[in-house]
Amino acid sequence: MTGKTSLFTILTGVHQETRIGSTAVRTGVAQVPDARVEELARLFEPPKVTHATVEYVDMPSVSKESLRDPSYLASLRVVDAFAHVLRLFEDATVPHEKGSLDPVRDLEDVEMELILSDLVVVEKRLERLEKDRKKIKSADLDREFELLEKCQAALEQNHPLRQLEIDAEEEKRMRGFQFLSQKPMLYVLNLGESEAGNLHQREREYREGVLAGRKQVSATAVCGKIEAELAELPAEEQREYLASYGLQESGLERLISATYSLLGLMSFLTASETEVHAWTVPIHSTALKAAGAIHTDFEKKFIRAEVVNWKALVDLGGYAGAREKGLLKLEGKEYIVKDGDVLVIRHG
Ligand SMILES: Nc1nc2c(ncn2[C@@H]2O[C@H](COP(=O)(O)OP(=O)(O)OP(=O)(O)O)[C@@H](O)[C@H]2O)c(=O)[nH]1
Ligand SMILES: [Mg+2]
Numbered sequence: 001m002t003g004k005t006s007l008f009t010i011l012t013g014v015h016q017e018t019r020i021g022s023t024a025v026r027t028g029v030a031q032v033p034d035a036r037v038e039e040l041a042r043l044f045e046p047p048k049v050t051h052a053t054v055e056y057v058d059m060p061s062v063s064k065e066s067l068r069d070p071s072y073l074a075s076l077r078v079v080d081a082f083a084h085v086l087r088l089f090e091d092a093t094v095p096h097e098k099g100s101l102d103p104v105r106d107l108e109d110v111e112m113e114l115i116l117s118d119l120v121v122v123e124k125r126l127e128r129l130e131k132d133r134k135k136i137k138s139a140d141l142d143r144e145f146e147l148l149e150k151c152q153a154a155l156e157q158n159h160p161l162r163q164l165e166i167d168a169e170e171e172k173r174m175r176g177f178q179f180l181s182q183k184p185m186l187y188v189l190n191l192g193e194s195e196a197g198n199l200h201q202r203e204r205e206y207r208e209g210v211l212a213g214r215k216q217v218s219a220t221a222v223c224g225k226i227e228a229e230l231a232e233l234p235a236e237e238q239r240e241y242l243a244s245y246g247l248q249e250s251g252l253e254r255l256i257s258a259t260y261s262l263l264g265l266m267s268f269l270t271a272s273e274t275e276v277h278a279w280t281v282p283i284h285s286t287a288l289k290a291a292g293a294i295h296t297d298f299e300k301k302f303i304r305a306e307v308v309n310w311k312a313l314v315d316l317g318g319y320a321g322a323r324e325k326g327l328l329k330l331e332g333k334e335y336i337v338k339d340g341d342v343l344v345i346r347h348g
Contacts, residue, residue, distance in 0.1 A: 001094055002087035002106070003190045003224040008058035010231045011252050021071025026058040032260060032267065033253045036310045036340060037278050040271045043314055052267050052278040054259050056083070061097070062110045067117050077178035081263055082185050083255070084110055088202070089192035089224065104210050107187060111160060114181040119155040121177060122148050147173055155181070162216040184262045187211070188255060189221040196223045196245040220258040222251025266339040269310055270294065287335040291345045301348035305331045310340045319344070 005026070009015060012028025019025075031051040041049045059075060062084075066072050076082075086103040087096065098106065129145045147170050154164050160181035166174065174182065189202055199221040206219040223245075230238055230250055242250060260266075260280075267278045268290055279293050287307070292299030306319075308328045313319070322328040337343070 001097065002061075002085045003089070004061070004085045005058055006224055006228060007085060007188065007190070007222065007252075007255075008056055010227050011255070012056055020075050022069055023060065023066075023072040023075060025075055027055065028058075029053045029055050030252070030256055032256050032278065032280075033249075034267060034278050036267075036269060037276055039314050040269060040276045040310060040342070043318065044271055044273050044276055046271075046273055046275045048275040048277075050275065050277040052260075052280045054256055062113050064113060067113055073117070076180055079183065081183050081259065083188050083259065084185060085188045085190050088189050088195070088221075091192070103189070107210065111181070112158065115155050115158060115160055118161060118177075118179045118181045119152070121179065122152050122155060125177075126152065144173060151179075160214075163214065184216040185218075186255075186258055186262050187217065187219040189219060191221055191223045193223060193225045196226055196247070199223070199247070199251070216262070218258055218262045220251070220255050222255060224251075227251050266337075268337050268339070268341045268343055270344070271310075271313065271342050281337065283339070285337050286333060287331055287337055287343070287345075288333040290337045290343060291347070294345065298345050298347050302333060303346045303348055305335060305346065306344040307331050307335065307337075308342050309338075310342050313342050 008026060008028065011030045012026075014026050014028030017024045017026055031053055034051055037049060037051055057075065057079060059072070060066050062076075084107065086106055087101065088103050090101060098109075126145065126148050129141055129148070133141050133145065147166075151161055151164065151174070154161060161174070161179045162182050162184065164182075187206060189206060191199065191202060195202065202221045203219050211217050211219060226245060227250060230241055233241055238250070242248065264283050265280050266283050267280060270277045270279065279290070281290055281293050285293075287305040288299055288302055291302050291305065306328055307330075308319070308322045312325075312327045313322050316322045316325055316327065319328060
């Protein structure tokens with residue numbers, strides 16, 4: 001018990017459990033906090049305002065036992081990243097599964113289970129490939145064999161697969177396996193109340209300490225107790241409450257932002273009198289891909305995009321002002337969209 005379900009509930013507002021096979025999971029959606037959306041909404045005053053979202057799934061802890069359950073394993077395989085809530089808070093009334101408080105041990109234990117689970121998959125596939133390669137000569141099978149041997153070697157040295165140096169082709173080959181230790185990992189450091197003032201220091205300790213040199217991992221500290229109290233307050237009192245602990249953002253806001261950047265995502269915006277909307281795309285997406293995120297038709301019939309930075313749009317009071325200043329630019333398919341761009345897609 002580290003506070004996973006408590007944090008999940010505050011984050012998504014979802015209390016309802018569903019069953020996938022024998023595993024109880026909760027699925028919920030959290031809005032990505034985005035001040036740019038609010039400012040654009042103030043300018044356009046549309047009836048509809050839509051934030052970008054991240055979907056979270058609350059699952060029982062990763063352990064030898066839970067990983068034996070095929071439905072549990074299947075639910076883990078399909079996610080884009082893990083958030084591992086580590087218990088740093090002390091509370092004698094909440095029993096610790098492992099009998100003592102030791103977040104680094106908990107972190108390494110789960111990592112090891114992910115590694116072992118992947119190793120089983122790799123070994124099975126290697127066995128199969130060995131047989132097949134005796135029957136059929138195929139460069140494709142040879143490549144897969146080599147790649148999996150590389151995975152096996154890493155796993156046997158207790159390295160998660162996210163640590164592996166792979167090229168685009170290998171990445172594609174590995175994708176189908178949905179390896180657990182390859183998924184990006186966000187460590188959520190759940191601190192005790194007395195440590196609320198030390199959030200950033202604790203994050204740094206982890207990043208520069210136990211997580212140093214690890215690829216595709218990140219750490220965000222939250223204080224579950226404070227988040228729970230915060231969630232009970234009306235919106236206008238929340239900032240003040242946070243400030244009383246010397247905080248500017250809630251842990252949940254930072255948790256969502258951290259998820260977003262760990263996954264290599266960013267937001268662009270669309271804004272008009274009918275709707276202000278933040279859209280999620282991978283960093284370095286082209287204008288064409290961005291159009292496709294809005295509507296597949298926009299991608300197919302894309303002509304060009306008008307692009308303006310959100311701040312310029314707000315400061316200049318709208319598109320007309322931005323155009324006058326030459327800050328509303330015409331861009332083609334290949335334009336690389338930047339975080340905070342406002343796009344108007346022209347399509348056929
Ligand atoms: N003091 C303190 N107690 C907490 C905190 N977060 C959760 N708890 C308590 O810990 C207990 C378990 O919390 P859950 O959120 O259900 O933990 P979990 O990680 O989902 O547990 P499992 O699903 O059983 O692995 C509850 O009694 C919570 O009130 C926290 O930040 N501080
Ligand atoms: Mg739980």
